[in-house]
Amino acid sequence: MSLFGSSPPQEPDQSTRSGKSQSLFDDDDPKPAAATSSLFDDGDGSGPSPWDIPTPKKAAKGDLLKTLLPSTTVPESYVDAFDVLLEAGFAIGPASITLAGARKLFDGTGLDTHEQTAIVDLVTRGQEPAGGLSRNEFNVLVALIGLAQEHEEATLDGVDERRKNLPEPSLPAIQQMRTAKVSENTEDTSSSSRETHPNPNDPSPDNSPPKSRRLGRDVLENLDADPWGSPALHKGHTHTNPVQNEATPSDNGVTAARPLVPAPAGNRTTSAFTTHSELPDSTSSNLANDDASAGQTDGTAGGWASFGNPGQGGLGAGGFSGDDQGNQSSRPVSRSLGGGRTNRHIEETVTVTLLPEKEGMFLFQHRNYEVKSARRGGTVIRRYSDFVWLLDCLHKKYPFRQLPLLPPKRVAVNGRHLATDSNFIEKRRRGLVRFANALVRHPILGQEELVKMFLTVPTELAGLRKQVSSSVQEEFTGRQLPSDLEDSLPTNLLETFDTVRSGVRQSAEAYINLCTLLERLMKRNQGIAIDYLRFSHALIDLTETSESTYATDTNDVPLLNEGIKSTAKHLTTSQALLEDENKIWDEGVLEDFKKQRDTLAAVRDMFDRRDRYAKDNIPYLERRIESNEHKLEGLMNRPPNAPVKPGEQEKLEQAVRTDKQSIVDQHARGVFIKECMRDELQYFQQSQYHVSKLHQEWSQERVKYAELQADNWRALSEEVDDMPTGD
Numbered sequence: 267m268s269l270f271g272s273s274p275p276q277e278p279d280q281s282t283r284s285g286k287s288q289s290l291f292d293d294d295d296p297k298p299a300a301a302t303s304s305l306f307d308d309g310d311g312s313g314p315s316p317w318d319i320p321t322p323k324k325a326a327k328g329d330l331l332k333t334l335l336p337s338t339t340v341p342e343s344y345v346d347a348f349d350v351l352l353e354a355g356f357a358i359g360p361a362s363i364t365l366a367g368a369r370k371l372f373d374g375t376g377l378d379t380h381e382q383t384a385i386v387d388l389v390t391r392g393q394e395p396a397g398g399l400s401r402n403e404f405n406v407l408v409a410l411i412g413l414a415q416e417h418e419e420a421t422l423d424g425v426d427e428r429r430k431n432l433p434e435p436s437l438p439a440i441q442q443m444r445t446a447k448v449s450e451n452t453e454d455t456s457s458s459s460r461e462t463h464p465n466p467n468d469p470s471p472d473n474s475p476p477k478s479r480r481l482g483r484d485v486l487e488n489l490d491a492d493p494w495g496s497p498a499l500h501k502g503h504t505h506t507n508p509v510q511n512e513a514t515p516s517d518n519g520v521t522a523a524r525p526l527v528p529a530p531a532g533n534r535t536t537s538a539f540t541t542h543s544e545l546p547d548s549t550s551s552n553l554a555n556d557d558a559s560a561g562q563t564d565g566t567a568g569g570w571a572s573f574g575n576p577g578q579g580g581l582g583a584g585g586f587s588g589d590d591q592g593n594q595s596s597r598p599v600s601r602s603l604g605g606g607r608t609n610r611h612i613e614e615t616v617t618v619t620l621l622p623e624k625e626g627m628f629l630f631q632h633r634n635y636e637v638k639s640a641r642r643g644g645t646v647i648r649r650y651s652d653f654v655w656l657l658d659c660l661h662k663k664y665p666f667r668q669l670p671l672l673p674p675k676r677v678a679v680n681g682r683h684l685a686t687d688s689n690f691i692e693k694r695r696r697g698l699v700r701f702a703n704a705l706v707r708h709p710i711l712g713q714e715e716l717v718k719m720f721l722t723v724p725t726e727l728a729g730l731r732k733q734v735s736s737s738v739q740e741e742f743t744g745r746q747l748p749s750d751l752e753d754s755l756p757t758n759l760l761e762t763f764d765t766v767r768s769g770v771r772q773s774a775e776a777y778i779n780l781c782t783l784l785e786r787l788m789k790r791n792q793g794i795a796i797d798y799l800r801f802s803h804a805l806i807d808l809t810e811t812s813e814s815t816y817a818t819d820t821n822d823v824p825l826l827n828e829g830i831k832s833t834a835k836h837l838t839t840s841q842a843l844l845e846d847e848n849k850i851w852d853e854g855v856l857e858d859f860k861k862q863r864d865t866l867a868a869v870r871d872m873f874d875r876r877d878r879y880a881k882d883n884i885p886y887l888e889r890r891i892e893s894n895e896h897k898l899e900g901l902m903n904r905p906p907n908a909p910v911k912p913g914e915q916e917k918l919e920q921a922v923r924t925d926k927q928s929i930v931d932q933h934a935r936g937v938f939i940k941e942c943m944r945d946e947l948q949y950f951q952q953s954q955y956h957v958s959k960l961h962q963e964w965s966q967e968r969v970k971y972a973e974l975q976a977d978n979w980r981a982l983s984e985e986v987d988d989m990p991t992g993d
Contacts, residue, residue, distance in 0.1 A: 331389065334425065335405035340432060344405050347371070347440045351404075354443045362398035365390065368407055374438030377414050385410045385420055411435040416612065430959065433612065614641045614712070616702040616721065620695050621647070633691070635698065637721060639706065644722035650675055652727050653698060655735070656720050662738045664711065665875045666942045668868045668950060670704035673697025700861055704868070709949065741942075747934035755940055766947055767873045774870050777863035784856050791848050798841035805834035822990035829989035836982040840975060847971045854967070858960040865953050872946065880939050882932040887925045894918045894925075 337345055348363065356367025365386075372382045389399065389407045399407065406425055412433025414420040425432075616639045624631040638645045653672055660669055673694045706712045706721070716734070720727070756762070809827040813820055898918050901910060 330422070331406055332400060332402050334422070335402055335409060335429065335432070337401055337405065339429065340405045340409075341434055343434050343437075344408050344432075345401075347408060347437055348401050348404050350440050350443050358398035362400050363404065364398050365394060368399050368404065370439050371407070371411060371437055372439075375411060375415060375436065377411070381414050381420070385414065388420070388422065408435060408437075409433060411437075430963070431612065614639065614703070614706045616699070616706055618695055618698045618702060620691065625649075635695065637702065639721045642706075642718070642721055644724075646721065646724050648720070648727070650694075650698075652720070653701065655727065655731050656716060657701075659716050659735060659738050660705075660711065660714070661875075662735075663714075663716075663741050665740065665879050666872060666939050666946070667710065668708065668865075668872055668946045669711070670701045670868050671697075671864050671871070672701055696857060696860075700857070700864055704861075704864065742935050742938045745934070745938060747937055751941065752937045755937070755944065759940055759944060762947075763873070763943065767870070770866050770869045770873070774863065774866035777859060777866055781856065781859050781863055784851070784859055788848050788851055788856070791844055791851075795841045795844035795848070798837050798844065802834040802837040802841070805830050805837070825988055825990050829986045832982055832985040836978050836985075839978050843971060843974055843978065847967070850967055850971075855960065855964045858956070858963075862953060862957060862960065865950070865956075869946070869950055872943070876939065876943065880936065882936060884929050884932055887929050891922055891925045891929075894922050898922070 335344075351357075351363045351367045351370070354367070356363045356370070358364055368389075369382070369386065377385075385407065388410060389403055395403075406422070409425045409428065409432050410420045412435035413424050413428070415435050416433055418424060616637060619636040619638070621634045621636060624633055632649050632651075634647050634649050636645060637648050654675075657669065657672055673696075675694075676690075702721075705717055711717060716738075809830050812827050812830070813823050816823055816826075898915065901915050901918070904910065
């Protein structure tokens with residue numbers, strides 16, 4: 267079904283529907299066909315269609331192509347690619363390019379001839395455009411190429427669904443044109459400089475040796491000052507960005523936020539036994555684990571590198587960067603052309619499907635789920651206890667990270683456990699979907715070997731559970747504390763933790779209530795829809811008694827009945843729209859609210875685990891070391907003939923060394939915990955964009971269905987104008 271639903275018939279008296287559903291971008295009018303049940307019909311095929319609404323004919327495909335992706339809503343790479351083609355000689359006027367220039371995009375994209383032809387025909391409607399392709403039509407072409415490269419269906423409906431998250435295809439031809447243009451500009455600049463200021467000491471042209479070409483200063487400055495931060499132009503470059511503070515405006519005109527105060531050197535309060543460690547320094551400050559599969563790290567900016575320019579982050583220089591596959595990226599996040607936020611990658615999606623048949627003996631049956639990840643190329647069968655085991659292992663290894671929540675196995679309602687109720691099973695399946703997707707989209711958890719095995723290894727996990735569970739260790743085990751890591755953490759980090767914890771706890775409670783209220787609203791809407799249908803049936807029954815009721819003069823009874831039937835028909839249509847909107851709420855906005863609720867609850871539980879597991883016994887060890895050192899001092903100063911137990915001195919020395927090393931390890935663990943939670947809060951910051959998207963999409967859905975309801979009642983108003991009024 268297209269975003270805006272099926273196109274309604276054009277004639278109000280038409281009683282049949284087209285046998286073929288109409289897409290948003292179809293130009294053809296529906297042809298009469300045999301009566302078939304529509305989306306909102308009762309299925310009997312009789313009577314007028316509830317979608318008999320006299321609405322204007324929708325715009326042609328050509329008009330939709332020109333308005334589908336305006337330049338203010340697309341990534342900068344789309345705008346940049348069009349400008350490159352204009353400068354490369356493929357321009358037709360100031361705002362159009364030739365079809366040959368458009369075909370040039372396909373060079374090196376990896377698409378076969380059939381895919382290329384299908385995409386071009388989709389944009390050009392199968393004919394050579396006289397005025398070339400406009401910028402907006404070109405945007406649609408680039409989006410279709412991106413969908414095809416991601417192995418998704420390259421259709422206009424697909425582009426429309428991805429308007430909020432457009433793909434950014436790989437276009438080697440654009441990169442080659444840009445490189446050639448830069449080289450040409452450089453050569454022209456150098457030639458002009460030599461002609462204008464000749465050097466009298468230069469040898470003659472015939473005898474001059476070849477000189478290496480160097481970029482002019484103006485060209486380099488222009489590259490660094492790219493106002494849009496074009497990723498293709500700066501790909502592979504290592505430009506350094508100046509550190510910004512509260513008085514330094516960023517490139518997009520937004521003043522940077524006040525950073526947290528870094529810890530001054532020499533002022534931290536530590537144990538005397540942690541200042542001199544014989545352990546070697548590590549070049550990485552935030553490794554996720556000891557496995558190489560966790561992704562490469564940058565030793566200067568923490569394990570996930572910087573989530574923006576160094577010095578700007580509200581939680582210090584550390585943070586997250588890179589794509590959802592664990593690849594690090596130094597490219598700065600830039601604003602889109604229209605000032606909005608543009609996603610730079612497509613989020614990985616895991617689907618969880620309930621299998622219809624149960625497994626096991628009579629009293630020990632369980633349900634299985636098919637877990638599928640298209641990006642990882644795995645389809646496995648898992649049961650609910652497998653999810654529980656995976657989360658338990660992650661709790662052991664990553665207690666100080668944002669671990670997602672699992673839905674309950676059963677719920678007790680009025681003393682009765684709901685484990686087989688169909689509605690509860692569906693809610694649990696959706697909860698497992700949210701759990702799995704939260705895992706794979708996390709920069710560290712998504713690269714964990716246990717998660718990879720859970721999503722890709724097709725064998726049952728029952729035999730591996732005990733073996734794997736016993737070998738799981740905390741992620742900080744064996745790590746060595748870099749000498750500069752503790753100084754790099756902000757001094758007000760603990761105060762920030764307390765502030766965020768308080769806000770998260772309140773927000774989590776609020777979202778729990780919001781989800782409950784939204785479910786209550788959905789039930790009310792469902793009740794209104796049912797009452798609309800009852801009202802409609804009651805009106806139809808009323809028409810059967812109209813003739814006898816007004817038997818004195820039955821001349822106006824037919825017109826009266828027609829008006830009543832029209833009201834009944836449009837009430838049925840309104841009921842169908844309410845049910846359709848309710849379904850959209852159930853699968854869309856409600857899941858979005860629950861996703862945010864789960865995120866807040868995960869951060870709340872992370873702080874709770876910190877209270878339980880981040881404790882140490884350093885003060886006790888310091889007192890014991892002091893006591894043992896006093897005993898050692900007494901043994902060393904004892905009289906020569908004083909009795910002493912054999913090996914007592916060695917035991918005390920070993921105890922002191924062991925306790926000192928334990929203090930060093932516990933102190934290092936405390937620093938790692940602070941760094942880890944700082945990075946988790948940096949990642950949690952991204953959830954605010956999910957909230958924005960949630961409200962934007964919900965408002966658009968409300969507008970869509972409000973307009974459909976208004977069209978429905980407007981059509982009814984026109985149809986009841988002919989009812990007798992006695993004037």
